[in-house]
Amino acid sequence: MKRFSSFRVLASIGVVMLGLAVTAPRTQSQAGVTDAVTGLAATTNGFAEEFCGGGQFRQDRVTNSPNSPRIPADICSFDFAAEVFGREATEADGLGPVFNNVGCGTCHFSPALGGSSQITEKRAGAFRDGVFADHPGGSLIQDRGLDPDFIEVTDPRANVFAFRSSLTVAGGGYIEAIGDDTLRGIANGQPVGIRGQVIDVEIAESPGSNGVGRFGWKGQQASMVSFAADTYVNDIGITSPLQPNENTVNGRPVGVRDTVPPGHPDDPNFPDNEGVDVELFALFMRSLPAPSRGPTTPAVEAGSIVFDSIGCSGCHVRSIVTSAPGTVINGGALRVGNVLGNKRIHPFSDFLLHNIGTGDGIVQNGGPRSRNRLRTPPLWGLRFRGRFMHDGQSLTLTDVIHRHTNQAEAASDAFKALSHANKSNLLAFLNSL
DSSP states (O other), X not given: OOOOOTTOOSOOOOOXXXXXXXXXXXXXXXXXXXXXXXXXXXXOOSHHHHHHHTOTTOXXXXXXXXXXXXXXGGGOSHHHHHHHHTOOOOGGGTOOSEESOSOGGGTSOBSSTTOBOSOEEEEEEEEETTEEEEOXXXXXXXSEXXXXXXXXXXOTTOOEEEEEXXXXXXXXXXXXXXXXXXXXXXXXXXXGGGOOBOOEEEOTTSTTOEEEOOBSTTOOBSSHHHHHHHHIIIIIXXXXXXXXXXXXXXXXXXXXXXXXXXXXXXXXXXXXXXXXXXXXXXXXXXXXOEEOOOXXXXXXXXXXXXXXXXXXXXXXXXXXXXXOTTOEEGGGTEEOOTTTTTEEEOOSOOOOEEOOXXXXXXOSSSOGGGTTOEEOOOOTTGGGOSSBSTXXXXXXXXXXXXXXXXXXXXXXXHHHTSOHHHXXXXXXXXXXX
């Protein structure tokens, strides 16, 4: 694939401004802790201004890893990051050879750039004699290719199949700023029957460093930069210094038809760009406010009480406080600034892996134990979704709750036993998130 220039925006998807920035009700503040900024793109939490402006607690790279460059000052802005996040790539930019879509915004645009969508990716593998094996070339099977010979198909030996839906990336900066010890503490405080699995994953921009996974349906990434680089190569097919290798086609290297010598810009395993795009994607996601809440009504308030009483908040944790400003995170790659530090967020998630009976059977970073576990999806932004669960196969919230079993069976059974009025109130509350 040809080398890609970060500064060439091919097709900009406009950032939608929706006047729905209703903040969640404020709760009792701790010393120095304030509520996170909420809203929708194109509103911003101020991260880009702090990061690019270089304030006292500028969120900045502590290490100077050659694998993850700084964003040049002349393009360091929320507007430019949004433009790059929303562009559509072509083959000339490094798209492919296999891919799922042509840009970040094509899968994250509901109700605005950075949101969720109805789009799913597909995965497969084989599980025999108690052992899971990836599909040839990896569990992710890309739907599209640049060449008739670059179309991935499902191996007939596969017996594990899964779809995964696209969730919002809004509020991602706050999630990234949650301390590893905070997430471990949540897990340790949960009753054994519903305790979530904490997994440590490698931080791509800080080789040799690990962090608690919190992004992706399997919690497979711990930082926004790692998440961006991984998605760039796997869903769009564009490589970077953090992910320099092209995807194979069902395990078959794309270079088998390529006579270009290794190390040349046209070699299939030469990065398509210098990594600035990945940093800009992370800048955009870190700059998005947490999703806003809908109007609060008596039914919503009553449903909030029901949510707690039947045990939903055991995994869908209401409030978490991010790390203090100045805290070094991501293996030394970033320092938490004022904008994201000491902020109380309301994600309704513990960001841990649980078995609720809907696991997709795929093993990634969490080992064999994680095969039927999925990360608790944040419920913020739920009111903007029309398809639910990891596979997008549930179309009503009642069906979602009914699908909860195993670690969530007690809560699901409690919901089924509720009166019609309490069920209605709970659904009203969920639809306000």
